[in-house]
Amino acid sequence: MLTANGQGSGVKTKHREWLHYAPKWQKVRHALAGDLVGYLRNVGLNEPDKAYGEARQAEYEAGGIVYNFTRRTLSGMVGSVMRKEPEINIPKELEYLLKNADGSGVGLIQHAQDTLMEIDSVGRGGLLVDAPETGAATAAEQNAGLLNPTIAFYTTENIVNWRLTRVGSVNRVTMVVLRETWEYNEPGNEFETKYGEQYRVLDIDTDGNYRQRLFRFDAEGVAQEDVVEIYPDLGESLRGVIPFTFIGATNNDATIDDAPLLPLAELNIGHYRNSADNEESSFVVGQPTLFIYPGENLTPQAFKEANPNGIKFGSRRGHNLGYGGSAQLIQAGENNLARQNMLDKEQQAIQIGAQLITPTQQITAQSARIQRGADTSVMATIARNVSQAYTDALRWVAVMLGKPEDTEVEFRLNMDFFLEPMTAQDRAAWMADINAGLLPATAYYAALRKAGVTDWTDADIKDAIEDAPLPLGAVTQVAGEIPQAAQQQE
Structure with a gap:
């Protein structure tokens, strides 16, 4: 570990795209948390009596009810993907990640679920594979989990800056700035913990080596004098590579994608405003x-x-x-305008939520029931992007642990979001096609899995059929004595 003097306050500089999208991310965060009071109008601002105006505003804010369909939609999106466990194919040396992927005890599947929830919400995040500075871990150290690489997820707000450099025919990420929280104790008081900001800069030095630099600021924003330099040991095959991958709602490049839940969040905010207006109108005018x-x-x-x-x-x-x-x-007559506005927004929310899950092309209800795979939906694209990001991260981990670059590694989230019920008529049609030689039995097995009838693989089903005794109805009963010639032994 090396240290160098310098203030480095410029490390807080935000990328211009970050500055453009930050208010939109904040709007989605507020909608998910149900913290929407700040979006209400100030009804007491023009009251001549300031105390009365403040009291009226407090009553107005207390009357609004948050019907959080943004959070419910997010839960449904994540639940549809995670209803079946991901398919994970990793070497034995990487199995420690199943129980502790990030170094704090969060398993790989839960880690991926948290990441999926973030991308479904704001449409952006990133994975950093962090490795120790020392050489390859020994077997004992690896089993103890002391020197193993870990996978860290960074929210979109904490990926504050980045730089792309043209290398040949591709744009390669050559710098990423990540914001973190830094804990420290004041001198003379070991029991008082304070929290400052830490900026982790990932880049390639002049010698072509991957490095990390840590810029720290205390709780008051004062920069610390020492900048810490770290050179993680990634192995020779990853020399000059920054083991960081962006994750987006559209693709996994550095470009910021639109937040999938932003339209729903804006509807939720408008719905909340209508709710507050409706409650105030009902109280003031209705009395x-x-x-x-x-x-x-x-x-x-x-x-x-x-x-x-x-x-x-x-x-x-x-x-x-x-x-x-x-x-x-x-007493004033009934006025349902605010209430009607709420109902209209609820219907719009249903339509937007459906577009996040179902195919985007215009199809009939019957076609939607048959297709139902949502291959072109936002949710399917996000599931593929998250799967690809974790596959890349796991490959980096494998190489850092000394595995060959061509080691087979795969992480795949479930893409069958909905069960496809199979009626008795459907099964009869399947059997007719199989008996006619039009379809193989394996296609029927796949349909059974999609319908939730079984989770057995094709091999499991074939083995079970071969091991099962013949059904009684399939055995032909033979009457009479066995011919003497058939009883002779060769």
Whole structure:
């Protein structure tokens, strides 16, 4: 580990695309958390009485109800993918990742699920394969998990800057700046923990080696004097490679993709505003208002003397309004505009949520039931991108542990998002096609798996059929004695 002096405050510089998309990410985050109060209008701003205006605003904010269909849609998207475990093909040396992928005890499948949730939400993230500075781990150290590479996920907000360099005919990522949290203790007080910012710069030095630099700032934003340089040991075959991959909703390049849930989040914000408006309207306009018409020659002072306890509702009290006086309760008629706006947004939310899951082309309901694979959906694209990112990360881990570059490694998320129910008529049609020689039995086995009837592989089914005893109806009963010639032994 090397240290170098320098302030490095410029490391906080944000990429221009980051600055453009950050407000949109924040909007999605707020919608998912249900923290939407900041998006309400200030109804008490123009009130002449400041205290009354603040009280009215507080009541207005308290009346709004968050119907969080953004969060429910996200849960449905992730649940559809993770209803079946991913297909993982890794060498034995990488099996420690199944229980501890990031070094903090999070297993590989849970790690991938968290990543999938992020990409489904904001459409961007990244994976960094981090390796120790020392050489290849020994078997004992590897079994103990002390010097093994780990996989770290970074949210889109924490990938603050990056640079692409043209190398031959391709654009290669030559710098990535990642924002992290740094914990430290004040001198003289080991029990008080403070949190500052740490920026991890991944780049290639002038000698073509991959390095990391750590720039630290305390809780007050003051830069620390030392910049830490780290040279992780990736192995010779990965020399000059930054083991970091972007993950996007459209593809896994450095370009920022649109957040899939942004349209739904904006609808959720509008729905919440309508809810607050509807509640305030129902309270303010819906309450009956008493109008009093004092009688002839009844001065305010005389009215006060005639009604020393004021005017109160109820049949147990009488009131003196003077000769010719009267009173009237007035209540506004029903107004469903705000409520109708809420219902309209709920229908729009259903349509947007469906487009995230089902195929984007225009198809009939019957075709949708048959196809149902959602091959062209946003969710399917994200599942493929996350699968590819984890496959790349696992390959880097394998090479860092001394495995050949052509080692077979694969991580594949489930792409069958929905069960396809199979009726008795469907099964009969399948059997007819198989018996006619039009389809192989393996195609029927695949259909059974899609319908959720079984999770057996083709080999499992064939072995079970071969090992099963013949059904009684398939055995031909033979009557009579066995011919003597058939009993002779050769």
